[in-house]
Amino acid sequence: MTSVRLNTNEAWLYPELCDVIRLFLGDIVIGEEAGDMCFAHAHSVTGDTWTETVQSGNRRSVRTAIVCSDALEAKRRIKRAAKNALFELLMDSLGFCPPWGSLTGIRPTRLIYEALSEGKTPDEAMRRLTDEFYVSEEKVSLLGEIVQMQEGLIYPPENSFDLYIHIPFCVSRCAYCSFASVEVGKSKLTDAYVQALIQELRDGADLMRRLGLTIRSGYVGGGTPTAITTGQLQSVLESAMTLFPGAAEWTVEAGRPDTIDREKLSMLRQMQVGRISVNPQSFSDETLRLIGRAHSAEDTVRAYLLAREMGFHDINMDLIAALPGETADDFRHTLDRTIELSPESVTVHSLAIKRSSRLHEQLTVAGGAHNQANAEGADEMIRMARTRLCGAGYRPYYLYRQKYMAGNLENVGYAKPGYACLYNIGNMEETQKVLAVGAGAITKWIFDRKRRIERAPNLRNIEEYIARVDELCQKKRRVILDEGRALTQNREDT
Ligand code: SF4
Known part of the structure; x- marks a missing residue:
């Protein structure tokens, strides 16, 4: 068909x-x-x-x-x-029947929280997912574990917000990448970008002070934040930490092992960044070559051990299931090596082939061969991840689904007890206000006791972002101060 x-x-x-x-x-x-x-x-x-x-x-x-x-x-x-x-x-x-039943465009946990707030018991809330939305028993039990892990963390204090800083640069482009990121070697804009970011941070800090809000957690994502120079990243972090003191948690995605060295890690330690990610995606060199990661499995191990040696005690690793050419055995190998290294958290993604990625272009436009695992293969890998990670002491603590995911599955964040990332929970569950700075970053502000979320997206194009940062700051102020509800309104429902 x-x-x-x-x-x-x-x-x-x-x-x-x-x-x-x-x-x-x-x-x-x-x-x-x-x-x-x-x-x-x-x-x-x-x-x-x-x-x-x-x-x-x-x-x-x-x-x-x-x-x-x-x-x-x-x-x-x-x-x-x-x-x-x-x-x-x-x-x-x-x-x-697909594993997540008829659910599209909604966070599945939201339906559980919705039912609990209506006075239903946890069992009734979960039964509703199977009875009304045809969600499989297996996925419902996963949701039950996640809700348990989120207890006490899901609703942050009303007078707090989280800060997101976007660094849209990377060292080379992975085949599946759909992020707004530019190869750092090809850009002359990194200095000007850092200056624009700092201006946006100052403006945000001024507004948060006026509103009497304090930071709960900070997150620097990308792209790959460690793709810019140590000095540039340090300027961003110094400004952010001075303008927004007292965060309980700071994460910097150091995702690509080929951007990690002693100098960068030492600066991150000096800045008191507690949580970083070092992302293998796969421990197969053949797969890494196929997806254009430009680093080897051993590079990941080296970067991880260096971070450990330098005193990082909260490291996340991202893995992707159903990568091109990978079998269940390949994925098992990746899981085993990850568990051996024992990071504090592991995020397991199901490959999503988005339309803006090179992989989509190769597959559909150029009609290239691509032996990605089929739905059953992807399902087997995702199950294997849950069994093996839970067996090694990790617990699922957040989940999200995207369009075009292998086998219609999900991305799940697993963490050892005490290592759930606050920013990930608040952002994915949309229970926390997020002040976001940088090209393509989206500020999300919650009003009316969570019934209304307003968004202020920044321009994705880096040059335009730099040129129009004043205007973007004003736009964000209008959204946060709820002046006119001029921007995209999100009232998520199914
Ligand atoms: S490391 Fe991340 S941001 Fe960089 S190209 Fe790969 S997927 Fe994109």
């Missing part, structure tokens, strides 16, 4: 319904004119009931919802009913 025809009498639901189809059929072409498989959705109302009907050939699926007057709640009910009607029809026609 190469294409699907989808029609609906509610245009706003079209992208949501496409997401449900892609849960079953992957990144398939969907249009309104013709297709190998056809679906027609109709929304109607009778008395106090909304009816969502989906038809495909002689199959039909119907879901209803109770009419309500709150516009936000109305949208949510209609969307859930329509998506579930389509999901049930697809499940019936194709004979399988």
Whole structure:
């Protein structure tokens, strides 16, 4: 099957319904004119009931919802009913159920917290995920463990915020990379960028002081922050730590082992950065070459041992399941080597081939060969990660899903007890205000006791960001001060 025809009498639901189809059929072409498989959705109302009907050939699926007057709640009910009607029809026609059921575009843990806040017991909250959204028992139990690990960490103090600093430079481009990052050797802009960042940090600090808010955690991400020079990174950190004193946690992603050396690590120690990441992604040299990482497995081990030797006691390692050419045995080897090294936390990603990545280009545009693990293979690797990491004393503490992920799976952060990263929990669960600086960074501000989240995205283009940093600071102020709700409003619901 190469294409699907989808029609609906509610245009706003079209992208949501496409997401449900892609849960079953992957990144398939969907249009309104013709297709190998056809679906027609109709929304109607009778008395106090909304009816969502989906038809495909002689199959039909119907879901209803109770009419309500709150516009936000109305949208949510209609969307859930329509998506579930389509999901049930697809499940019936194709004979399988994706692991995360009909959930798209929502953090699964949010549904648990939503049910708990309505007074449901943890068991009832979890049962709702299986009964209403067809989430598998295995995924529900994973969510249960995550909610347990987040206890006491999920809701930060009201008068706090987290700070995110984006460094959009890297040393070379990985094939799967979809981040807004530029090769540092090709850019003459790093000094000007650092100056713009510091200006944005000053402006943010001034605003936070006026609002009486204090920093809880700081996070420097990218790109690869350690791709810029030691002096440049030190200037950023010095400014940030002086302007925002007292953070309980500072993380710097030192992701690429080929950017880590004694000088950089010593500066990070001197700046009292407690948490860093050293990311193997895979411990197979052949895979690293295929995905363009430009470093070897041994480079990762060397960088990690150097960080240990220099006194880092909180190190994260990122791994990716279902990388091109990798089998379950390759992934097992990566897991075993990681566990041997014993970092405090391990983040396991399922490969997501995003449209802006070179890998997507190789696969779809150029039609190149790519033997990525199929859905079952990816599923086996993700299961293996959970079993082996939990067996070694790690516990899952946050989870997120993205589009285009191998096997429709998830990314999971595992940590040893006491090493869950506060920034990751607050940011992924959207329970913490995030003041973000840098090109492409997105400030997220929470209002009305978490019912409303406003976003202020910065420009992604580095030159434009540098040229227009004043304007971006003003835009951010307007969002944080809630003046006009001018920017993108996110009211996440399913
Ligand atoms: S290390 Fe990260 S930011 Fe750099 S190219 Fe690879 S995926 Fe992109």
